[in-house]
Amino acid sequence: MDVIPTGRALGAEITGIDLSRDVSGTQREFIFNAYTEHLVLLFRGQSLDFSDLLRLRELFGPPGLAANQLLGLGRKKYYTDEVPDEITIVSNIADATGKPIGALGSDEAFWHTDSSFTETPISASLLHGVEVTEQGGETSFLNMYRAYEDLPAVLAARIEGRYANHSKVHNSTGARRPEFADVTDPSKAPGVKHPLVRTHPVTRRKCLYLGRRLNSYIFDLPLEASEALLDEIWAHTCQDRYVWQHKWKVGDLIVWDNRCTMHHRNAFPPDARRLMHKSTTAGEPVV
Numbered sequence: 001m002d003v004i005p006t007g008r009a010l011g012a013e014i015t016g017i018d019l020s021r022d023v024s025g026t027q028r029e030f031i032f033n034a035y036t037e038h039l040v041l042l043f044r045g046q047s048l049d050f051s052d053l054l055r056l057r058e059l060f061g062p063p064g065l066a067a068n069q070l071l072g073l074g075r076k077k078y079y080t081d082e083v084p085d086e087i088t089i090v091s092n093i094a095d096a097t098g099k100p101i102g103a104l105g106s107d108e109a110f111w112h113t114d115s116s117f118t119e120t121p122i123s124a125s126l127l128h129g130v131e132v133t134e135q136g137g138e139t140s141f142l143n144m145y146r147a148y149e150d151l152p153a154v155l156a157a158r159i160e161g162r163y164a165n166h167s168k169v170h171n172s173t174g175a176r177r178p179e180f181a182d183v184t185d186p187s188k189a190p191g192v193k194h195p196l197v198r199t200h201p202v203t204r205r206k207c208l209y210l211g212r213r214l215n216s217y218i219f220d221l222p223l224e225a226s227e228a229l230l231d232e233i234w235a236h237t238c239q240d241r242y243v244w245q246h247k248w249k250v251g252d253l254i255v256w257d258n259r260c261t262m263h264h265r266n267a268f269p270p271d272a273r274r275l276m277h278k279s280t281t282a283g284e285p286v287v
Contacts, residue, residue: 001027003034008244009143010261012038019046019056019253028059035060035124036202039261040141042246043253048128050087053279060124060255061281070118071168071179090127090276092268106274109172109265111142111238114258114280116211117168117192123283126255131275132248136268140245144207144260147237148197151208155232159196159218164230167191167215172265174214187223189215194286196233200260201284207260208237209286237262259283 001016012034017027035041048056057063066088083089091102115121127139148156167189169180176182183189196218198209210216213234218226246254256263268274 001030003038005038006244009146009242010038010141011040011042011244011246013042013044015044017043019043020048020052023056023059031059035255035257039143039145040244040254040256043255044249045251046128046253047251048253048277050082050084050277053126053128053277054084054086056253057124057126057279057281060126060257061283064122064124064280064282066280067115067171070115070122071177086279088278088280090278091131091274092270093131093273093275102275104171104173104265106136106268106270106272107173107175108267109263110174110212110214111210111234111262111264112172112212113210113262115283116166116194116209116258116286119192120285121258121283122280123259124255124257124281126253126279128277129248129250129252129254130277131273132250132252133268133272133274135272136266137272137274138245138247138266139254140243140264140266141256142238142262142264143242144209144237144262145200145205147239147242148206148208151236155236158229159233162196163193163219164196164211165189165191165215165217165219166194166211167217170212170214172212183215185223186215186217187226189217191215193219198259198286203260205260208233209259210234210237210262 004013089102092106093101114125168191169183
């Protein structure tokens with residue numbers, strides 16, 4: 001195996017391994033060390049089924065749940081019962097009746113961290129490209145260590161020790177989950193309280209932990225002051241110098257650490273087919 005860094009703020013490609021086969025102890029250590037160092041890993045040309053995705057997630061942590069399960073909404077109903085409970089289908093494809101076979105459609109998925117709306121958010125996400133688009137659909141990743149380390153001193157002092165609400169109401173495309181009512185006051189959105197700065201449980205490094213912008217709220221501030229401070233933090237964080245963008249190919253497997261990254265998906269033409277399979281690892285309380 002070899003590690004080829006992207007040359008950007010994060011991300012590396014791992015070559016020389018077929019993940020459909022058993023992974024040895026030495027390979028596990030090599031992959032995990034690269035994951036810890038580069039935050040996002042790319043494995044190209046992988047032919048993986050659902051059982052492979054569920055097996056491979058355990059290279060990065062204990063088994064995790066899908067978003068619906070984490071929200072307490074039960075199993076996501078897919079077009080076929082062959083989809084295991086802990087696999088998420090991300091797709092804009094519709095079945096013969098016009099019903100979507102997966103989640104998130106073809107719209108932009110705004111900068112976010114997976115499952116930050118839970119008390120113990122997932123750690124790693126594994127996403128496998130089964131069908132990809134020629135135009136659009138790129139996924140970008142953002143290094144939250146560097147974003148925190150580069151904060152202006154005055155801004156860092158203003159967020160020290162502060163907590164934000166991570167709303168459950170909308171998914172990453174901004175669509176409201178039908179189980180929740182519309183929110184007009186972000187300070188009252190149903191969600192979970194997490195620190196704006198967290199310590200990574202493995203590396204012990206500090207990083208920003210923002211979740212997603214929509215309906216976020218910083219506790220103990222007037223709403224207007226919270227909105228202004230969040231806008232300032234997000235403007236600093238989402239700079240291109242902290243980002244690597246990936247253009248998908250069929251067979252790509254991307255693994256990322258949700259504890260120290262955010263990610264974003266470009267929109268793509270609604271009539272272009274895109275099919276991705278996703279598994280996750282369990283996380284830990286945010287501190």
